[in-house]
Amino acid sequence: MKERDRDIARVALELALKSGCSGSRITMSVNTQSSFSVRNDKLDRLMQANSSSLFIQLFADGRYGSFSTNRTEKNELKQFISKAVDITRLISPDQNRVLPEKRYYFNGDERDLGQYDNSIESIDPSDKTLIAHKCAAEIFNTDKKIIAVNCEYGDSDEYLYIIDSQGFEGTNKQTNFSLSAECSVKGSGDSRPEGWWYESSLFFDKLIKDGVGHKAFKRAASRLNPKKLRSGLYIMVLENTVSSRVVAPIISALNGAALQQNNSFLRGKLGERLFSPKFQLFDTPHLYGANGSRYFDGEGIATKPMNVIENGVVKSYYINTYFSRKLDMPVTIEGPSVPSCKYSDSVNSVKATTSLDDILKKCNTGIFVTGFNGGNSNSSTGDFSFGVQGFYFENGVIVHPIKEMNITGNIITLWNNIIDTGTDPRESSRWLIPTLAFESVNFSGI
Amino acid sequence: MTQTQTLMALFGVTPEDLKKLINIALSKGGSYADLYFEHSLANEISLRDGEVNSAGSHIDYGMGVRVLYGDQTGYAYTEITTMEEMERAAKVASQIASGSAGDSRIANTSTKILYEYTNKNGYYPVLNQWDDVSISFKIPYLKELDATIFEADSRVSKVMGRISDSNTKILFFNSDGVMATDIRPMFSIVATCIMESEGRVENGSTSRSFRAGYEYLTKEMVREISKEVVSKTAFQFEAIQPKGGEMAVVMGAGSSGILLHEAIGHAFEADFNRQNTSIFADKLGKKICSEDISVVDDGTIPFNRGSLNIDDEGVPSQKTYMVKNGILTSYLHDRISASYYKTEPTGNGRRESFRYMPLPRMRATYMENGSQSEQDIISSVKRGIFADNFSNGQVQIGAGDFTFFVKSGYMIENGKLTQPVKDINIIGNGPEALADIVAVADNFRIDDATWSCGKEQYCAVSCGMPSVLVKKLTVGGVQ
Numbered sequence: 001m002k003e004r005d006r007d008i009a010r011v012a013l014e015l016a017l018k019s020g021c022s023g024s025r026i027t028m029s030v031n032t033q034s035s036f037s038v039r040n041d042k043l044d045r046l047m048q049a050n051s052s053s054l055f056i057q058l059f060a061d062g063r064y065g066s067f068s069t070n071r072t073e074k075n076e077l078k079q080f081i082s083k084a085v086d087i088t089r090l091i092s093p094d095q096n097r098v099l100p101e102k103r104y105y106f107n108g109d110e111r112d113l114g115q116y117d118n119s120i121e122s123i124d125p126s127d128k129t130l131i132a133h134k135c136a137a138e139i140f141n142t143d144k145k146i147i148a149v150n151c152e153y154g155d156s157d158e159y160l161y162i163i164d165s166q167g168f169e170g171t172n173k174q175t176n177f178s179l180s181a182e183c184s185v186k187g188s189g190d191s192r193p194e195g196w197w198y199e200s201s202l203f204f205d206k207l208i209k210d211g212v213g214h215k216a217f218k219r220a221a222s223r224l225n226p227k228k229l230r231s232g233l234y235i236m237v238l239e240n241t242v243s244s245r246v247v248a249p250i251i252s253a254l255n256g257a258a259l260q261q262n263n264s265f266l267r268g269k270l271g272e273r274l275f276s277p278k279f280q281l282f283d284t285p286h287l288y289g290a291n292g293s294r295y296f297d298g299e300g301i302a303t304k305p306m307n308v309i310e311n312g313v314v315k316s317y318y319i320n321t322y323f324s325r326k327l328d329m330p331v332t333i334e335g336p337s338v339p340s341c342k343y344s345d346s347v348n349s350v351k352a353t354t355s356l357d358d359i360l361k362k363c364n365t366g367i368f369v370t371g372f373n374g375g376n377s378n379s380s381t382g383d384f385s386f387g388v389q390g391f392y393f394e395n396g397v398i399v400h401p402i403k404e405m406n407i408t409g410n411i412i413t414l415w416n417n418i419i420d421t422g423t424d425p426r427e428s429s430r431w432l433i434p435t436l437a438f439e440s441v442n443f444s445g446i
Numbered sequence: 447m448t449q450t451q452t453l454m455a456l457f458g459v460t461p462e463d464l465k466k467l468i469n470i471a472l473s474k475g476g477s478y479a480d481l482y483f484e485h486s487l488a489n490e491i492s493l494r495d496g497e498v499n500s501a502g503s504h505i506d507y508g509m510g511v512r513v514l515y516g517d518q519t520g521y522a523y524t525e526i527t528t529m530e531e532m533e534r535a536a537k538v539a540s541q542i543a544s545g546s547a548g549d550s551r552i553a554n555t556s557t558k559i560l561y562e563y564t565n566k567n568g569y570y571p572v573l574n575q576w577d578d579v580s581i582s583f584k585i586p587y588l589k590e591l592d593a594t595i596f597e598a599d600s601r602v603s604k605v606m607g608r609i610s611d612s613n614t615k616i617l618f619f620n621s622d623g624v625m626a627t628d629i630r631p632m633f634s635i636v637a638t639c640i641m642e643s644e645g646r647v648e649n650g651s652t653s654r655s656f657r658a659g660y661e662y663l664t665k666e667m668v669r670e671i672s673k674e675v676v677s678k679t680a681f682q683f684e685a686i687q688p689k690g691g692e693m694a695v696v697m698g699a700g701s702s703g704i705l706l707h708e709a710i711g712h713a714f715e716a717d718f719n720r721q722n723t724s725i726f727a728d729k730l731g732k733k734i735c736s737e738d739i740s741v742v743d744d745g746t747i748p749f750n751r752g753s754l755n756i757d758d759e760g761v762p763s764q765k766t767y768m769v770k771n772g773i774l775t776s777y778l779h780d781r782i783s784a785s786y787y788k789t790e791p792t793g794n795g796r797r798e799s800f801r802y803m804p805l806p807r808m809r810a811t812y813m814e815n816g817s818q819s820e821q822d823i824i825s826s827v828k829r830g831i832f833a834d835n836f837s838n839g840q841v842q843i844g845a846g847d848f849t850f851f852v853k854s855g856y857m858i859e860n861g862k863l864t865q866p867v868k869d870i871n872i873i874g875n876g877p878e879a880l881a882d883i884v885a886v887a888d889n890f891r892i893d894d895a896t897w898s899c900g901k902e903q904y905c906a907v908s909c910g911m912p913s914v915l916v917k918k919l920t921v922g923g924v925q
Contacts, residue, residue, distance in 0.1 A: 040723065047521045048538045051508075051801065069505040070525045084503055087489075090581050092497035125541075148723050184723040185846045190877065192723055192844035223845070231691040233925060261494070261604050263649050308924035346652045374708075374849030375922075380640065380647045383687060385871035385922035387840070387849035404847055406871045406922030408687055436564040443923045444690030 005030050008054060008072045009163050015078055016058055017165055019085040023059035023099045025164040027298070034125070035154040038132040040140050042161035044150070046129070048232050056081065060088045064097035089205040096325035099299075104321075104331055106166050106303070114289035117175040117203045120157050128153045131209055133180050138213030145221060147192055151213060154178045155204070168300040176200060176291070177207040179217035187224050193196065195220025200428040202291060219370075222391070226403035229392060229445040236407065236441040237359055237364030239390075240424050242372055244433040249377040249384065249411045250281065251336055254308065254316070256323025258379055265382035265412065266314060273313045275415040280347040281309035284432075285337030292338040292430040303337050312416075340432040343421040354422045355434050360422060361396035362436055367405075368393050375406070382411040388443075407445040414438055449562050449627045453617040456503060457483045457509065457527050461557055463815065464619045466529075467511065470536040474543040476520070478781070479536075480620035480759060483509040483527070484800040488612035491581050493588040501581055510800040511536045512759075513544040517687070517720070536558025556618075559773060560626040561756045568755040569748050569763065572631050572659035576611040579660045584609050587635070587668050594672035595639055599680060603647075604640035609633070609663070618760045619734045626760045632657050632751070634896045635667065637675045641684060642663035650679030650853075653896040655906070658749045668733040678835060680906050681854050685868035689859055694827045695872060695916045696858065698834030699820070701893040703909025705916075706741055706811050708839035708848040709876040713745075714776075714902065715794070715806040716783030717863050718843050725846035725877060735880040737772040738816050745793050745809035752809035752908045759795035759804045766792045769880075780806045798903035808899060809861035812910030816886025820913040823885045825861040831921050832863055833858045833872065846876040871922040879916055 009028040011118045016024035030052045037045040054077075056067040065088035070081050135151035160172040178200035184192045197215035199208040239247065250266070258264035266274070285303035287293050296302055299321055305313045319327065320334040344351045360368065368391045375386030385408040415438075422435030447455075454460065464481060473480035485507050492500040509532060510523035520542025522535040562773050565572050588607040595605045611633040612848035617625045634655040641648050652675040656662050697705055710726070718724035726734070745754045745763030754763045767775050769815050777783065780795030783806055824832060832855050839850035856863040874882075892910035899907045 043518055043542070045519045045521065045803070046539075047803065049523045049535075049801065051523075051525055060663060064500055066500065066502045067504065068502075071505055071507055087501050087503060087581055091491065091501050092499045094497065094499040097499070129805060148721050150721075184721075187845070189726050190728065192725060192727070193847060194723070194842065194844040216823065228920070230922075261606060262642065262647055263604070263638075265647075267647075363923055373842060373873065374838065374851060376837055376851040376869070378649070378753065378869050380649045383869045383871075385687070385851065385869055387847070387871050387873040387922075389784055389842075389847070395873070403845070404873045404875060404920045406849075406873055406920060408690055408922040408924055441732075442690065444920055444922045446692055 005052065006161055009161055011052055011074060012056055012077060012081065013163055013165060014207035015081045016056065019082055021060045021085060023165045025099065025162065027055040028161040030159040032158060033126065033154070033156040034151055036129045036132045037152040038136045039150050040136065040148060043129060056070065056084060057210070058084055058088050058145040059097060060085055061096055062093035063088050063091050064094055065230060067129050096178040096322055098321065099164055099191050100301055100321045100331065102166055104301045106170060106300060108295065110295065113286065113293040113295070115202055115293065117173040119204055120155060120175045123204060135179055135213045141219040141342060143217065146217065147184040147186055149213065150182045152180050162300055164300060170296050170300055172294060175202055177327050179207060179209055179212050181213045183216040183220040185220045185224065191321060193220055193223035195223060202289060223401045228404050229402055229443065231444045231446065233440045234443050235363045236438045237363055237366060237368045239368065240422065240426050240433065240435045242370065243436045244429070244431045245372050245386070246411070246414060246436065247339065247341060247431065247433050249382065250328045251339065252379060253382070254318050255335065256317060256319040256327060259317060260323050260326045263379050265380060269314045270317065271313065274412050275309055275312040276418050277312040278343045278345065279309055279312050279341065279415055279418055280344055281337050281339065281341045282307045282337050282347055287338050290338045290432065291428060294337050297334045299334060301331060301333060303333055306332065307347050308339070321388055338430070338432060340425060342422060343418055351423055354420065355424060356422060359422055359435055359437050360393055364396060365394045367402060367443060368398065377411060384409060384411055404445070408442045408444060414441065417441070450559060451740050453483070453615055453627050456485060456615065457617055459527065467532055467536045468621050470533055471511050471513045473541050474540040476515045476540060476543045478514040478621050480512050480618065481509060482758060482800050483617040484614060486612060486614040486799065487577060488610065489576065490610035491584055491588065491590055491607060493607035497586050498585045498590055499731060506799060508800045511539040511804055513539040513542050514782065517786060518542050519803055523800050529571060530698030557623050557625050560624045560760055561628065561762065563627050563629045563755065569746055569753040570631060570657040574660035576613050576631060576633065576660055587663060590665065591637055591668050591672055594669060595616060595637065595676055598672065598676040599641065601641040601643045602639060603642045606638040610637045618756070620760055624760050626756045628755050630657060631659055633663060634780040635663065635671060636896060637671050639675045639679045641679045646683065648679055648682035650675050650680060650682065654894050655751045655896040656749045656894065657751060657753055663750065678854065681866060682868055685854060685866035687869055688865065688867045688923045689925065690921050692918050692920050695919045695921065696824055696827060696830060696832045697911060697914050697916065698832060699887065699889045699911055699913045700891045701836045701895065701909065702833070702914070703812050703893060703911040704836045704839045704850045706813055706911065707808060707899070707907070707909050708841040708850055709742065709874065711743065711808045711811045711877050713843055713846065714874055716777035716779045716787065717806050719777050720783050720786045723844050725844060726774065730777065732774055734771050734774050734877060735769065735772050735883060738886050739769060739772055739883060740767060740814040741769040742767055742814065743778055743794065743808050743811045747810050748891065750810050750904045750908055751897065754793065754809065757793045757795045758797045760925055761791045761793045761795060763793040778806045778808065780804055797906050798905060802903045805902060805903050807901060808907050810892065810908040810910065812890070812892060813886065813912060813914070815912050818885050818887050820887045820889050823887055823913060823915045824858060824863065826885065827858045827915065828860060830858040831867065832858050841876065844890065848876050849873045856912060872919050874919040879919060882917040883914050884917050885915040889913055889914050
């Protein structure tokens with residue numbers, strides 16, 4: 001982010017206050033991204049772009065409005081903000097719309113969270129293209145089953161600058177590098193099963209560049225000749241690539257907006273044991289190098305380590321300033337930073353290393369889910385139903401892929417049926433959710 | 447001043463500038479290039495706890511340069527439309543090719559106006575532009591929505607409402623000298639209702655969305671939505687998650703069109719087929735289902751959310767038969783796939799905004815009417831599910847497995863609707879499900895909810911369907 005971008009944010013704040021606002025928060029987001037896609041053995045798509053957005057939150061006469069523009073020339077901005085203030089004044093007042101209490105602001109200048117790679121500007125586009133080409137070359141034309149290979153290298157350089165009328169000022173910057181591969185193989189009949197693999201890192205040197213294509217092909221080939229199983233209760237092992245899908249309904253239900261609108265199955269449950277006493281869900285926002293680590297949220301409120309579910313008891317909600325006032329509850333943070341979970345006797349106990357193989361062996365027989373296909377969950381009740389893909393396993397060993405099956409149940413029941421977690425979250429993920437195992441899960445098939 | 451002149455002034459460009467940019471874009475030997483300028487203004491107001499207490503307004507502005515080199519694509523965009531920045535973007539996009547300009551420069555090509563928007567032509571003429579409407583005029587609609595829903599049922603504890611509108615101005619120019627303009631309105635109204643009864647809480651949501659001006663938002667529409675959301679939410683108290691497994695599924699008219707969108711629509715998008723990754727890749731011209739079935743992707747329905755006067759690569763919109771009397775007659779093409787298949791583009795080249803390159807995308811996808819009555823179809827089912835309210839779906843293009851989530855429906859037992867059901871996912875295989883449609887009713891309707899498709903980027907779409915009977919799908923459920 002250039003000083004010019006910060007100046008634009010400062011000008012916007014000044015214009016908002018001059019237009020009669022009692023308070024304002026300005027967020028300037030600047031992003032540079034590039035991607036290079038190779039299909040089979042040929043460069044298919046290249047894309048490079050820079051973008052910026054100015055988000056303007058206005059507090060005027062007890063009213064609130066949220067605006068954005070990427071037109072930042074001063075006169076145009078002046079007109080936009082003036083009109084925005086007029087719009088804000090036309091709606092109903094809401095006494096709960098205020099800037100945060102200053103005591104909650106992040107005001108430290110602490111250690112680096114390992115979010116930014118200064119080398120990003122020096123990486124030559126031809127090197128990026130080469131990475132994508134090498135990824136595709138790992139598998140293209142190596143097996144007659146392969147129909148198509150698509151590989152993409154991508155990177156981004158993101159800056160965020162927040163400034164408000166109470167004096168808060170904060171900057172976040174993050175780089176991200178990714179390499180992905182998709183492989184289609186010839187299946188039975190007309191089917192062309194696909195497999196994918198994805199690696200990402202906040203640092204170019206740490207991006208895993210080898211083996212991504214091989215993994216995509218292996219996953220595609222493993223999906224040949226799937227079978228549909230009889231409907232029934234099975235043990236479900238969820239791969240760490242997709243396990244966050246069953247954590248997301250809990251995180252959503254802990255959100256202040258859902259709670260305040262009576263649209264959460266966790267409303268009024270603070271302090272209650274709802275889940276397995278060995279289920280621990282916690283947030284570690286200051287984990288060095290983790291994708292999602294941050295010192296403050298979108299309001300400038302300081303993040304801190306948080307036990308969300310401890311021994312199955314709901315310990316914390318995600319409450320921002322607005323919903324704190326609406327619900328008469330303390331401010332925590334607006335949402336998760338780096339959530340993680342484990343199956344253990346206490347949130348502080350160190351779990352012995354547990355791999356996917358360990359879990360499959362422990363579970364003996366069941367369904368290993370490696371992907372979701374649609375589905376949804378009911379925010380009021382926690383009832384869910386998801387399409388799944390994966391494998392049937394016996395004696396801890398994968399037997400065959402499954403097809404056209406759903407899992408159905410209730411999130412609270414599911415998390416009471418947890419029987420183990422791995423210690424293997426994908427380090428590149430924003431949510432560090434490991435392999436999960438549940439018993440008595442309803443699978444629908446034949 | 448013509449619309450073309452107005453928009454060129456808005457973006458600060460002249461015809462000479464456009465030609466210069468195209469020539470830069472083609473300077474490395476690209477075979478085709480286009481420029482896509484966009485200015486979008488979006489507004490919204492929200493109701494919570496009985497008050498319209500949140501408002502917003504958002505401007506997005508910029509242009510994208512696309513260069514094709516055979517079927518390869520170079521793309522770059524900029525939010526600043528100075529010649530310096532646009533030339534930089536054109537140079538970046540040009541890098542997809544690696545030679546010299548050859549014969550592809552267009553300095554002497556004459557400009558052809560393909561389509562010029564006016565508020566009296568096209569598929570979404572507007573009487574009252576959203577840009578001209580103060581939020582003071584919109585607020586009473588949300589107030590009425592709130593009051594009507596609370597009045598309808600004593601179990602209502604919360605109501606959330608939202609009206610959003612946008613106006614998107616498009617200027618398009620390509621290396622064939624084709625120039626086009628469009629102004630695309632869109633508005634949506636969404637209502638969410640929470641009810642509480644005897645310690646249970648249920649929610650329901652409903653929406654309407656159209657490419658239309660302010661005149662389309664009426665009190666009648668608000669009352670219709672209010673009634674619908676109350677009915678949907680109240681229904682949830684009676685419904686259960688049924689026993690799951692394989693069974694017959696009757697898809698109710700309207701939003702069941704999601705079956706087409708997921709089960710076959712994506713697999714008919716020609717990018718997947720030219721790459722040979724779609725399960726329908728070898729099926730063009732072949733019989734894939736009953737001759738009673740015709741499936742259309744249509745960008746020409748007046749005021750429909752998925753309609754376009756021109757697509758996002760300057761091709762006039764059209765009604766495209768994907769399946770005609772059971773035969774797969776056409777894929778959905780953008781310029782790249784049309785060139786590959788040596789056919790004409792079908793107007794399906796779409797993008798979320800100037801930040802994205804266009805891809806083959808659906809518009810309004812529906813099945814045409816059959817001849818049976820819905821009642822006769824239900825009566826023919828011994829055991830199954832009748833589903834009439836859906837929220838989302840997904841598909842795996844190569845394997846063909848698709849899903850859609852049923853918010854509400856009924857069990858069918860011995861030809862009669864019995865136990866209400868809710869919150870279940872249904873999964874099937876596209877070609878098999880299409881071939882398993884054994885009855886089509888005569889009650890076709892388009893669903894005008896806020897459907898969006900998320901293939902790499904979001905696009906507004908819609909869907910429609912008469913009621914149909916699918917012989918066998920896997921219904922999620924408990925034991």
